[in-house]
Amino acid sequence: MKDKVFFNILMFSVIxxxxxxxxxxxxxxxxxxxxSPIMLQIGRIEIRWYGVLIALSILLATFIAEKEAxxxxxxxxxxxxxxxxxxxxxxxGARLYYxxxxxxxxxxxxxxxxxxxQGGLAIHGAILAAFLVVFLYTKIKKNCSFTFLQGLDLFTFVLPLAQSIGRWGNFFNHEAYGAPTNLPWKMYIAPQDRMIGYESYEYFHPTFFYESAWNLVVFLILFYFIRNKRKSYGEVTALYLILYSIGRIPIESLRTDSLYLGNFRVAILISIILIILGIGLFFYLRKKRKNFEIKE
Known part of the structure; x- marks a missing residue:
């Protein structure tokens, strides 16, 4: 009954x-x-939408993770x-990566x-740092109540929901938009917020919204999977790496502010690596299920 109520609340939030x-x-x-990127200003103190939405995303993700824990x-x-x-x-980690x-x-x-x-957090840096923290915590903490893979599942299970909310911070900062477009859902960007080289264009792909919507879909898939289909710890993490990266590649290809390594977009390179790792991890866990199976 509690699960049903919780799911109804979640669906109400999505709608x-x-x-x-x-x-x-x-x-x-x-x-x-x-x-304006500024939600509220008191004297010299600025409260920005970006920070508020990041904080909200963390609180909501933590609340849901607590229920699953x-x-x-x-x-x-x-x-x-x-x-x-x-x-x-x-x-x-997200800031250092950026x-x-x-x-x-x-x-x-x-x-x-x-x-x-003011923006400038890279999700891949956050993922790598959080994975390392979970690993070290489960190794250093004596009698830790969860395993490394179990902890990763709780993290990656709610991460796409946090990402979905956090992307709206990019909307208020007028950043992370895509290439110029005349599609019906084109997004206006004011001259002062246009990237160098794009000053003569007015409308761009709303890539923040593409990714926000995709992350929400990924979260709903993982929500269903962790409650109904997971056989081994780590499978949710593997699916997150695969699904998030599949969506990130085409969206990143539209971005005008990508991070580059030489002539290659870093996020696309990392996404390809994560897809390969995710597929390998998922099949490995299914093959070695007895070593990682869920404790009832």
């Missing part, structure tokens, strides 16, 4: 998300409404310690490294 999108996006994409009889202290460390080092691939800019603007509220 509300799309209804709000239908109200806001048409006027915003046409240029009739153009939101209780079903798996994971100790609450273990969960929140791991979550706290994961959040801290995930944000640091800074490394934009080092030419940040080397001459060192103070800008700390202005994460």
């Amino acid at each position: 509300s998300f799309f209804l709000i999108s239908l109200i806001i996006l048409p006027r915003s994409f046409s240029g009739e409404w153009y939101f 209780k079903k798996e009889k994971i100790d609450e202290d273990d969960l929140f310690t791991a979550v706290s460390l994961g959040i801290i080092f995930g944000i640091l 800074v490394i691939f934009n080092f030419d800019y940040f080397s001459g603007n060192l103070f800008a490294i700390f202005k994460i509220w």
Whole structure:
């Protein structure tokens, strides 16, 4: 009964998300409404939409992970310690990853490294950092109530929901948009927010919305899978790596602000690697199920 109520609340949230999108996006994409990145300003203190949405995404993801952790009889202290460390080092990893691939800019603007509220977090850096935190926590913590793969499943199970919400921070920052387009759902970008080389264009692909919608779909798939189809710990993680990366590749190919390694988009290269790793991990876990099977 509790699962049914929880699922109904979740579906209500998803439907509300799309209804709000239908109200806001048409006027915003046409240029009739153009939101400020600043949600509230008190004196010199600025509260930005980007930071608020990132915080909201973390809180909601943690709440859902906690519900699943209780079903798996994971100790609450273990969960929140791991979550706290994961959040801290995930944000640091996301920023460090972004800074490394934009080092030419940040080397001459060192103070800008700390202005994460203005954007500039790379999800692949957050994933790598969080994976490392979970691994170290399960190895160092004596009698940890969850295994490495079990912890990763809880993290990757809710991660796409957090990503889906967090992408709206890009919307309010007027960043992470795609190439110019004249499609019916084109998004207006004001001159001051256009990338160098695109000053003469007005409308662009709303790639933030493409990824937000795709991440929401991935979350719903993983939600169903972890409750009904998972046979071994780690399978949810494998599916996340595959599904998220499949969506990221075409979306990234449209972006105007990609991080590059030589002539290659870093996110696409990483996504291809993650798809291969995810497929390999999934079949390995199914083959070695007895070593990683779910504890009832």
